Amino acid sequence: MAVSFLEHGTGRLLDIVRPGMLCAFDFDGTIAPIVDDPAAARVAPSVLRRLAVLAEFTPVAIITGRSLEDISLRLDFFPEFVIGNHGMEGLPGEEWNEERYRLSCRAWLHDLQGALGRAGLDPAIWIEDKIYSLSVHYRLAQDPQAMESKLRRLLEDTLPGVKIVDGKFVFNLLPADAPDKGQALEMLRDLVRAPSALYVGDDVTDESVFHLPHDDLLTLRIENRPDTAAEFFLPDLAGMPQFLDMLLERLSGILHAEAASSMRRHR
Numbered sequence: 001m002a003v004s005f006l007e008h009g010t011g012r013l014l015d016i017v018r019p020g021m022l023c024a025f026d027f028d029g030t031i032a033p034i035v036d037d038p039a040a041a042r043v044a045p046s047v048l049r050r051l052a053v054l055a056e057f058t059p060v061a062i063i064t065g066r067s068l069e070d071i072s073l074r075l076d077f078f079p080e081f082v083i084g085n086h087g088m089e090g091l092p093g094e095e096w097n098e099e100r101y102r103l104s105c106r107a108w109l110h111d112l113q114g115a116l117g118r119a120g121l122d123p124a125i126w127i128e129d130k131i132y133s134l135s136v137h138y139r140l141a142q143d144p145q146a147m148e149s150k151l152r153r154l155l156e157d158t159l160p161g162v163k164i165v166d167g168k169f170v171f172n173l174l175p176a177d178a179p180d181k182g183q184a185l186e187m188l189r190d191l192v193r194a195p196s197a198l199y200v201g202d203d204v205t206d207e208s209v210f211h212l213p214h215d216d217l218l219t220l221r222i223e224n225r226p227d228t229a230a231e232f233f234l235p236d237l238a239g240m241p242q243f244l245d246m247l248l249e250r251l252s253g254i255l256h257a258e259a260a261s262s263m264r265r266h267r
């Protein structure tokens with residue numbers, strides 16, 4: 001169970017911040033508010049400004065369930081890494097797997113379109129084709145709660161062996177052996193040799209990061225959930241600017257102190 005970041009997490013933030021740390025963020029529900037139409041999602045300007053500054057100080061990664069093509073239209077700043085499809089797309093050195101994921105996903109899309117057509121469930125259910133994975137959205141169904149179990153059964157029957165990860169009124173369909181966000185975060189950390197890291201997310205696919213050892217990784221979930229493995233929670237996205245300000249203040253303080261001491265040494 002996570003504890004409130006604002007009540008109990010600030011000391012931990014001060015400990016974890018080190019020059020060169022990796023700061024990683026999920027997209028929907030974390031830096032962009034949830035909206036009915038995924039095409040309308042945008043980073044809140046107050047968060048965008050702070051992320052842009054952060055990316056000048058230290059490696060920043062966005063690790064999202066969206067495709068790279070989609071997310072690249074939505075980030076108006078320059079993070080060092082943008083990883084799509086829950087960890088499948090954009091990981092340096094992992095590109096050789098992408099064609100295999102793409103081919104499986106084409107077959108799922110065909111089978112699923114057929115099964116959904118035959119089942120005649122709510123017409124508001126739609127498939128987001130992300131080339132390497134699919135998301136089946138039911139947010140706008142007449143009774144989303146009732147639809148959840150029916151749709152889950154249909155997906156399990158139609159696509160046995162496919163990994164189904166729940167999300168916010170969405171089922172994410174992924175190859176069973178694809179890297180998850182946790183593996184993506186660890187690979188990026190190794191790549192930049194980050195002495196520490198933090199990750200902010202809001203959903204079930206982010207739990208693979210929250211389950212990583214917490215020694216030098218701070219994890220924060222937007223919205224408290226009793227079943228989360230994150231260390232801390234923020235009640236909602238409105239707390240992000242304050243969180244980023246604390247992070248920026250600490251990081252810039254350490255970097256300035258280091259620069260000052262290096263100047264003294266070289267005098």
Ligand SMILES: O=P(O)(O)OC[C@H]1O[C@H](O[C@H]2O[C@H](CO)[C@@H](O)[C@H](O)[C@H]2O)[C@H](O)[C@@H](O)[C@@H]1O
Binds near residue numbers: 063128
């Ligand atoms: O890992 P994320 O970046 O959080 O992506 C997870 C899914 O996010 C999107 O769907 C969710 O956000 C939509 C826009 O706010 C909302 O309408 C939908 O109900 C949510 O499930 C995205 O469309 C999916 O592809 C991502 O897998």
